[in-house]
Amino acid sequence: MSVDLEHICQVKAEADCLYNEAQVDAAIEAIAQKINAELANRNPVVFCVMNGGLVFAGRLLPKLDFPLELSYLHATRYRNETSGGDLFWKAKPELSFIDRDVLIIDDILDEGHTLHAILEFCRHAGAAAVHTAVLIEKEHQRKASPDLKADYVGLSCIDRYIFGYGMDYKGYWRNAPGIYAVKGL
Template sequence: MSENIRVLLPEDELAARIAELGAQISKDYEGETVFLVCILKGASFFACELAKRITVPVIIDFMATSSYDGGTVSSGVVKIKKDLDLDPTGQNVIIVEDIIDSGNTLNYLGQLFKDRGAKSVRMVTMLDKPDRREVDVHVDYTGFTIPDQFVVGYGLDYDQKYRNLPYIGIVELD
């Protein structure tokens, strides 16, 4: 079985939208500092590009969660595999995700940072697959809404491959 990748969102469209999200966040947090929580590994490319487009002071930290075991279907249980190094207490936390699918990850993390005493908690996702939502989550900033297909690239993997693609593509299995 071989895998083909069909381009869904080219590099220039991603860059333009990320610049818009950065400008919006900068406007919304004028006079404040934002604490970006990048969810590894998938959101890393997006978080770095987004951080460069934010003009208010930015703190960035990384966290790893898991609800997928190497396949393409969520197990529904969110585990923290690596926690933050910094303390989010009193911070304007913005959770940075690659994609919201079932909603389990962002639902869990939103509550976690409220419980940890963040001053505010918002969420930004590069991609949204609303057709697959299992829990209702309010996402404050969304890059693109996409159809219910498994995507890779720009940080997103299929069995750990394709994260390095500079675009978002759909995996087609022959």
């Protein structure tokens, strides 16, 4: 598959900046304070949802001031597209979390199909409790489950296609230093 880098660069140039780097960092700091207050004595296993949760987890983890075990999992519905399909597991958790608290760190709670499947997997596999931290939660009524909510949310955003801080546009711009909305999407 050939990539049109001119198009990829144009998308970034035309995008609307919803949150700049300082605003995102302040939201991450606020999440860290809440997690420190609530999970410090719980000995959690922390799973970063790849690839989207990588940047958020990288910024959040050094702010968590307690012992934890860290690993990752990789489940996706997008596969570098702009709309989701069926859930695909690329890597399931490798650390045991039976009878332990689990903290799932992900980039976004959109419709929540991926996060819902991850939560169900952890619960059925024996986690004592499952907590979720997302950088962004989209504002709309299309959630996979009406009661699906993240425990820790950094920012909310309008229902547009966004990228930056781990979220991508066709596999690109996860490294963008802010949260951007694609023009027209």
